[in-house]
Amino acid sequence: MDVYISGAGMTHFGKSPDSLEELMAEAARLALKDARIRRVDAIYLGVMNVEEFVGDSNFATLLADVLDLTGTPSTRVETASSTGAGVFATAFYAVASGHMKNVLVLAGEKMTHLPTAKTTRILSEVIDRSERRYGTTMPALAAMIAQKYAKDFHLSPQKLEDILARVAMKNHFNGSFNPRAQFQKRIEKGDYLKSHMVSYPLRLYDCAPISDGAAAMVVTSQPTSIRVSGIGHATDTSAVCHRSSLTSFNSTREAAEKAYAMAKVDPSDIQFAEVHDAFTPFEIIGTEDLGFFSPGEGWRAVEEGSTQLRGRLPINPSGGLKARGHPVGASGLAQLVEIVWQLRGEAGPERQLEDVEIGLAQSIGGLGNNNFVTVLERTDRKRIAKEGWRPSYHTKGTGPREGKTPSLPEGTGTLETFTVLYSTPEGFLSPLALGLIKTKGGERVMACNPNYRSPNVLRIDQWVSLKKKEGLYVFEKFTLWNRMGRWLKHLPRSFS
Amino acid sequence: MDVYISGAGMTHFGKSPDSLEELMAEAARLALKDARIRRVDAIYLGVMNVEEFVGDSNFATLLADVLDLTGTPSTRVETASSTGAGVFATAFYAVASGHMKNVLVLAGEKMTHLPTAKTTRILSEVIDRSERRYGTTMPALAAMIAQKYAKDFHLSPQKLEDILARVAMKNHFNGSFNPRAQFQKRIEKGDYLKSHMVSYPLRLYDCAPISDGAAAMVVTSQPTSIRVSGIGHATDTSAVCHRSSLTSFNSTREAAEKAYAMAKVDPSDIQFAEVHDAFTPFEIIGTEDLGFFSPGEGWRAVEEGSTQLRGRLPINPSGGLKARGHPVGASGLAQLVEIVWQLRGEAGPERQLEDVEIGLAQSIGGLGNNNFVTVLERTDRKRIAKEGWRPSYHTKGTGPREGKTPSLPEGTGTLETFTVLYSTPEGFLSPLALGLIKTKGGERVMACNPNYRSPNVLRIDQWVSLKKKEGLYVFEKFTLWNRMGRWLKHLPRSFS
Numbered sequence: 005m006d007v008y009i010s011g012a013g014m015t016h017f018g019k020s021p022d023s024l025e026e027l028m029a030e031a032a033r034l035a036l037k038d039a040r041i042r043r044v045d046a047i048y049l050g051v052m053n054v055e056e057f058v059g060d061s062n063f064a065t066l067l068a069d070v071l072d073l074t075g076t077p078s079t080r081v082e083t084a085s086s087t088g089a090g091v092f093a094t095a096f097y098a099v100a101s102g103h104m105k106n107v108l109v110l111a112g113e114k115m116t117h118l119p120t121a122k123t124t125r126i127l128s129e130v131i132d133r134s135e136r137r138y139g140t141t142m143p144a145l146a147a148m149i150a151q152k153y154a155k156d157f158h159l160s161p162q163k164l165e166d167i168l169a170r171v172a173m174k175n176h177f178n179g180s181f182n183p184r185a186q187f188q189k190r191i192e193k194g195d196y197l198k199s200h201m202v203s204y205p206l207r208l209y210d211c212a213p214i215s216d217g218a219a220a221m222v223v224t225s226q227p228t229s230i231r232v233s234g235i236g237h238a239t240d241t242s243a244v245c246h247r248s249s250l251t252s253f254n255s256t257r258e259a260a261e262k263a264y265a266m267a268k269v270d271p272s273d274i275q276f277a278e279v280h281d282a283f284t285p286f287e288i289i290g291t292e293d294l295g296f297f298s299p300g301e302g303w304r305a306v307e308e309g310s311t312q313l314r315g316r317l318p319i320n321p322s323g324g325l326k327a328r329g330h331p332v333g334a335s336g337l338a339q340l341v342e343i344v345w346q347l348r349g350e351a352g353p354e355r356q357l358e359d360v361e362i363g364l365a366q367s368i369g370g371l372g373n374n375n376f377v378t379v380l381e382r383t384d385r386k387r388i389a390k391e392g393w394r395p396s397y398h399t400k401g402t403g404p405r406e407g408k409t410p411s412l413p414e415g416t417g418t419l420e421t422f423t424v425l426y427s428t429p430e431g432f433l434s435p436l437a438l439g440l441i442k443t444k445g446g447e448r449v450m451a452c453n454p455n456y457r458s459p460n461v462l463r464i465d466q467w468v469s470l471k472k473k474e475g476l477y478v479f480e481k482f483t484l485w486n487r488m489g490r491w492l493k494h495l496p497r498s499f500s
Numbered sequence: 501m502d503v504y505i506s507g508a509g510m511t512h513f514g515k516s517p518d519s520l521e522e523l524m525a526e527a528a529r530l531a532l533k534d535a536r537i538r539r540v541d542a543i544y545l546g547v548m549n550v551e552e553f554v555g556d557s558n559f560a561t562l563l564a565d566v567l568d569l570t571g572t573p574s575t576r577v578e579t580a581s582s583t584g585a586g587v588f589a590t591a592f593y594a595v596a597s598g599h600m601k602n603v604l605v606l607a608g609e610k611m612t613h614l615p616t617a618k619t620t621r622i623l624s625e626v627i628d629r630s631e632r633r634y635g636t637t638m639p640a641l642a643a644m645i646a647q648k649y650a651k652d653f654h655l656s657p658q659k660l661e662d663i664l665a666r667v668a669m670k671n672h673f674n675g676s677f678n679p680r681a682q683f684q685k686r687i688e689k690g691d692y693l694k695s696h697m698v699s700y701p702l703r704l705y706d707c708a709p710i711s712d713g714a715a716a717m718v719v720t721s722q723p724t725s726i727r728v729s730g731i732g733h734a735t736d737t738s739a740v741c742h743r744s745s746l747t748s749f750n751s752t753r754e755a756a757e758k759a760y761a762m763a764k765v766d767p768s769d770i771q772f773a774e775v776h777d778a779f780t781p782f783e784i785i786g787t788e789d790l791g792f793f794s795p796g797e798g799w800r801a802v803e804e805g806s807t808q809l810r811g812r813l814p815i816n817p818s819g820g821l822k823a824r825g826h827p828v829g830a831s832g833l834a835q836l837v838e839i840v841w842q843l844r845g846e847a848g849p850e851r852q853l854e855d856v857e858i859g860l861a862q863s864i865g866g867l868g869n870n871n872f873v874t875v876l877e878r879t880d881r882k883r884i885a886k887e888g889w890r891p892s893y894h895t896k897g898t899g900p901r902e903g904k905t906p907s908l909p910e911g912t913g914t915l916e917t918f919t920v921l922y923s924t925p926e927g928f929l930s931p932l933a934l935g936l937i938k939t940k941g942g943e944r945v946m947a948c949n950p951n952y953r954s955p956n957v958l959r960i961d962q963w964v965s966l967k968k969k970e971g972l973y974v975f976e977k978f979t980l981w982n983r984m985g986r987w988l989k990h991l992p993r994s995f996s
Binding site: 056060076096097237243 | 501542548549551552555556557558560561562564565566570571572573574575576577578579580586589590592593594596597598599600622625626627628629733734735736737738739742750751754865866869870
């Protein structure tokens with residue numbers, strides 16, 4: 005059974021005095037009003053971590069009650085930071101089953117009321133336990149991925165900085181036309197450079213903000229002007245260490261392949277997209293993983309301006325997570341709300357794209373391991389069925405999970421990528437150097453060293469030694485001195 | 501599209517040294533082996549509060565990875581303590597949509613590693629905030645419902661005690677034949693009476709235990725011996741205060757009505773059931789809400805032995821939540837695993853029911869406000885389509901939500917029901933008298949009084965005064981002394 009969208013709405017994103025249930029109720033009322041209905045067959049509600057952000061449980065029930073829809077079936081769905089897309093997909097299947105006609109989809113998060121270090125700690129719980137205990141945060145992992153991308157595709161630190169700044173400036177520019185965006189102020193390169201370093205090379209302006217907000221939709225089996233034509237979903241290894249590629253998210257590629265096949269389109273059909281830019285490098289990688297640009301070419305598209313609001317393929321016309329804000333559970337659904345508004349021609353004169361009939365949203369859960377791709381199109385779009393698309397290569401995680409390999413490496417390796425993290429979570433010293441080490445045995449491990457307090461003393465691909473201290477790997481670069489020491493230690497006893 | 505079950509499995513329930521992901525993986529492997537498949541189109545995973553019990557987030561991704569199903573779409577679903585049933589319903593719609601052939605459904609919880617007061621606090625978060633702040637716990641609310649049931653249906657305290665003991669003994673008896681049950685030991689009335697009072701009149705043996713455990717199923721569009729014939733889901737008011745009936749759960753009644761209609765059966769067709777007995781009185785109320793017995797008659801069925809393992813309508817042949825254990829997120833799915841085993845004739849010689857072709861599971865989320873009813877039947881059952889069933893009365897919540905009524909009552913009222921809570925959550929003194937007061941204006945409010953340390957000093961329907969202290973209502977019974985005081989206060993000044 006085909007599935008359509010009859011209503012869409014969202015609150016202003018940013019710092020709000022309202023409670024989470026008030027925010028979600030506001031978004032719900034907007035969507036219900038838009039769909040011109042009052043009752044629904046079910047509510048599907050997405051929130052990533054209501055337990056720790058708000059201290060509540062049984063939230064699906066509360067929302068039904070707050071909305072005066074007491075009695076209506078209400079279910080909570082969660083897929084980490086892609087929760088908004090996950091709850092939409094779940095509602096899609098419920099309607100597609102023919103058992104429900106109209107379903108209310110809700111997604112929201114309330115985050116700004118807590119101290120930043122606590123919020124960082126809560127957000128870090130999406131990271132695999134084996135990596136989280138190093139003090140790794142989401143920005144730290146994203147920073148390591150950005151460094152690896154720059155290395156693999158030959159971007160100098162200056163070039164990388166310039167490209168990332170362009171992504172941030174573009175999304176702030178777009179956000180300046182979005183009355184619901186958290187930031188409606190354009191930024192210049194100077195502002196970007198002045199923003200503090202969160203985790204080298206990512207600055208504050210490379211990271212989506214901490215936000216409150218909610219989005220809602222009504223999904224229906226009754227034909228409307230907007231059809232849900234493709235949904236794809238895939239996971240990846242829990243630990244980043246176990247990926248075979250650090251510069252591409254296999255979960256996006258697999259989700260995209262499924263969504264394109266279901267929608268019978270290929271990447272060249274897509275006219276605009278909302279891409280999960282929780283960190284600026286993720287937007288670039290996202291546009292490659294979605295097949296818009298070849299691997300390693302996404303940054304060129306940014307430089308050339310192709311992804312700008314009036315470019316060939318506008319990316320994040322809403323301002324993206326970067327400028328619209330990122331209430332983690334809500335973002336995946338807010339992206340889809342933007343697609344609906346653009347397809348209906350309701351995005352407002354300044355950011356409305358011309359003659360768009362098909363758009364795509366990509367949402368990332370966790371560190372790129374629970375991702376969704378959703379394709380929406382105008383029902384009146386002339387459809388030329390295509391065979392879909394296959395990613396140019398698949399990069400399945402290959403490394404073994406911790407616990408399955410009792411013999412862990414110790415000794416030497418190369419520094420595959422690294423960051424120096426300045427905004428550490430509760431309980432960790434700052435700054436903190438974190439690195440991914442490729443060991444001689446070919447394994448990849450996370451390691452740290454709190455003594456390297458500047459990124460300038462480290463270099464990708466340099467040799468490092470690896471030792472275990474208090475259950476954590478600590479890496480140390482080979483200097484002439486410790487090479488000498490190592491060499492001397494291995495001399496026959498008679499020499500010493 | 502019809503939906504079938506091809507695999508079912510569960511771990512032993514109880515105190516386990518294994519991590520939550522290990523427990524869930526064990527259950528998953530058993531279900532996949534039973535279904536004779538290795539790969540699935542999606543994973544739907546239910547866990548109620550992984551954030552606070554275990555300190556993890558992004559758990560759906562972790563499980564896909566732990567199961568060597570990296571890449572497979574994986575979504576977490578939550579509906580409080582009915583999560584196991586909620587995740588099953590979600591998977592049902594995904595398969596019914598025709599977009600997925602085989603889906604792995606997982607549900608689990610890990611609870612025993614935390615101190616009891618902390619677990620009680622976490623579990624209390626499912627209670628509406630307006631009631632939770634009084635120190636109310638799930639057993640306290642269940643106890644107030646039990647007292648009201650006894651009052652309305654004329655059971656003396658001794659009779660109520662006897663009936664609740666019978667439910668506990670029956671379920672422990674059934675559990676003694678279940679090798680996966682937490683308690684496999686029969687109990688006598690003496691054991692029941694010796695167990696400590698948790699919240700008057702509920703003793704420890706009236707409450708399901710704190711448990712670790714997981715259950716799993718494979719749901720498929722390929723015909724097998726077991727068909728999912730009916731699913732119903734409904735919510736009720738978040739606050740118990742706002743219900744028009746305290747002795748019946750409208751969410752069960754509405755869910756049952758939907759499930760019977762979908763399965764084209766009525767209550768008389770059901771041959772056995774798993775009923776959510778988190779508290780012994782809930783089993784009795786459940787059998788009434790499901791239409792097995794008239795309102796107020798469920799306790800008689802217990803007394804007459806109709807719900808025993810070899811009775812006319814066996815309830816909880818598995819031992820129920822009471823004896824099998826209650827890892828909150830898992831119980832709803834474990835109930836369905838028992839139904840599958842019974843229908844297949846795989847429940848083992850001692851607890852296998854004879855010639856059963858259709859069974860039902862009822863699961864309660866929160867304090868009876870996010871409930872599911874699921875009907876499973878043998879595919880070879882001779883089906884005589886019936887019109888379904890309508891509950892004899894609907895008892896929609898009528899009271900207004902807090903915040904909508906700025907003028908709150910103060911003054912006098914009657915004590916509609918009460919409990920004295922001995923096992924209070926973190927941060928509350930014990931014992932604590934809690935009551936629901938029907939005010940003169942017809943509203944119902946929660947109120948407390950830490951000075952009443954024994955249930956013997958209170959009586960249902962007695963007049964009480966109501967005052968607000970530090971934002972909480974405190975009730976006080978009228979004694980001759982304070983009636984006199986009140987009377988004196990209202991005398992003309994010249995008298996005093």
